[in-house]
Amino acid sequence: MKRMLVVAISILVSGLLLGGVLGWAAGDTLVIGIHQDVTTLDPGNHRDRETETVIRNMYDGLVTRTTDMVVVPQLAESWEVVSPTEWVFHLREGVKWHDGELFTAEDVKFTIDRLVKEGMINGLTSPRKSLLDPVNGAEVIDTYTVKLTLDAPMGHLLAFLPFQEMVAKHYVEEVGDDYLAEHPMGTGPFKFVLRDKGAQIVMERFDDYYGGSPDILPVGPAQVKTVIFKVIPETSSRIAALLAGEVDIIEKVPTDLMGQIEASSNATITTCNGTRSYFVELNCSNGVFTDKKVRQAMNYAIDMQEIVATFYSGLGAVIPTILSPNAIGYADLDPYGYDPNKAKEMLAEAGYPNGFSVVIDTEDFSKNVAQAYAQMLREVGINASVQVWEWSILKPELLAGKRQILLADWGNGSMDPQGIFVPKLGTGARGNYTGYSNKTLDLLFSLSQITSDLTEREECFIQGQEIIYEDCPMVWGYVTKEVYGVSKRVQNWTPSPDSRINLQDVSVSD
């Protein structure tokens, strides 16, 4: 016993003494604190935002996006739409994989086929297949030209390509899918070093990098030598790690804890609009909300500014319809605004001078916001109450048109209306819980899918927003901001509205 004690204590002491200098973030190292681990390192085998955020620093796509959400060339230099179902991409020449081999059209074909054809990854279909629907494959035209073939027109193809990262055919064929998932090898600015599952992913600068998109400056190899993504699930610990100087950038800072970072001498808060829109869905297919006037009155009855101020410390933007101000084709309309008297008048005109009774459906995490809505509705004479549901039970009720008001939100990382506008408001669309149907709108959606011309597509969506702004199938809400804590030693990093953290151009100063 005594000997054990002595041994244990001496190990402890020697360990501490021999440890030497602590490994705090050093001059050529950038450390990012993320809130959950990646699910895999295979870019074709996940549907997870965090995974994309990490992987995108080791892999490039045919195209990428600026922090203003403009799609720009990356591994592809240019492209042309030969027909609505055939897109030809001209690839950058001389791009090297991390193992030194050259990137060619064969790799693009391999990657695209791996994503869209069935049973391509360990006998299973890629969970990313639906992101590229209706792309059915790719054909090699020559070493640096590749054609994507589609079953139907896909006007929004470019908006969904930035996060389809290219994998190397020769590498995957040699090492297999399971090995790729643990040892990624791409053409990106950083190459993989190691992953301690659940703890950290380490990358080092790829010195032979071709420089990335010519539209995102500076073009060239990454600024820092080493990048470490540290997994810190607990919010308070993530903030402590930033304040202790152990990490340089942290994500998902709750608004009520921002003060701790603002008060510190070595870090600041940076925000940008998030990808998620919040709104209140009204049942347009039966009940009181079939009357457009009642739906418009609802838009005047709820004070969205107050909701953003109270529940998000003001870190959000009230939006006129469903699209984020950062989305393409955003129509700059004036939000309805809070006007309870007008709401009462309109309700009286619609035949409800004494209001009506209604239940607001919500899930547990947003019940407080739902209570606030109910209170505001009661003030204009609508007898509103709140019911909290489990989503898997609520969803079939919604699709059957049995509910009246739903507190809801929808994330759209693509920043293209195709990812939110069409699925939420198209007739019979998969996320359409309001039962809203408008033939003109459907026609505009079809047009937007047929054309690949961005201006034409934007025009379709702007007209579409004017229609729904008037029709009010929902009470239009807000987008919230993503809050990051950033060490003052970090230079040239701007958060992106699609919530990715790209580190090629970021540097650190000591």
Added chain:
Amino acid sequence: MTFSYIVRRILQTLPVLIGITFIVFLIMHLTPGDPVEIMMGRGSVVTTEQIEQIRHELGLDRPLYIQYFSFLGGVLHGDFGRSILQRAPVMHLIADRLPATFELTIFSIIISLIIAIPVGVISSVKRYSLLDHIGTVSALAGVSMPSFWLGLLLIIVFSVKLKILPVTGRANYGYGLAPITNFLLIDAVITGNWGALGDAIRHLLLPAITLGSYMAALTMRVTRSSMLEVLSRDYIRTALAKGLSHKVVILKHAMRNALVPTVTVVTLNIGILLGGNMIVESVFGWPGLGRLVINAVYTRDYPLVQGVVLIYALTYVVMNFIADLLYAALNPKVRF
């Protein structure tokens, strides 16, 4: 201790393990939520047909009893299936996390025993002394402090203010430690990488203290009360009357007998510590099994949950077995 006893014990554990897999399987499938919908994300670009196709590929559209027996059949062949979300073999995912969990648990037990047993023994010998009172108050604090709170407090003091210990993780990058067993302390010692050893210990200290505080408090109290009981026995008085020194009597005669209840508490708590350290793992970003299984439950990753729970159950059963063996070693009167 006979060979037949060991065989009997091992056979007894089989129905326990099968029962646990069945209950966990049932609970997971009765809980609302669909793993494929969760994997694809709410409001993501996917149609119902595409979700159905993925469910079909994963075999989730088969009747429950077929899914269960297929899982059980796999386990008998050493195949725990693939994680739905991470899409990697469950065995690999568990193997990656197991060393971290064991390392933290064992280290925290060592720390707590180093503190608890001497304090417990001294408290009993010098009953109602100042040290006994301090021990009592610390034990009360150790049992009552939530590990979440204690962990954050230690982080604020030792990492944010004093900057002497790291907030999160298991090791810093840059020590070039070659993985052999994936137990960092062992690997560092084997390869003589003292920098990595110090680094690993510094990362272990705060989570181990947080995790071990409850155990230390419990062990301290159990040791104290069982020592008090033993010290009042006739054979202790006899030993003292023989003229043996106090030290010999306490360390050789009393402690050996008093440690039997302590062994029970410690071994059974190892099982609890292994399964119950997800909070500590979250606070300190420790890459252990607890976080793996919690995420698996949230995402309804059935194969992963079943795999981890089976490992937990197995550990618990083994720990019980070891406790029985230790009784016999400590007390020759115990025979199986």
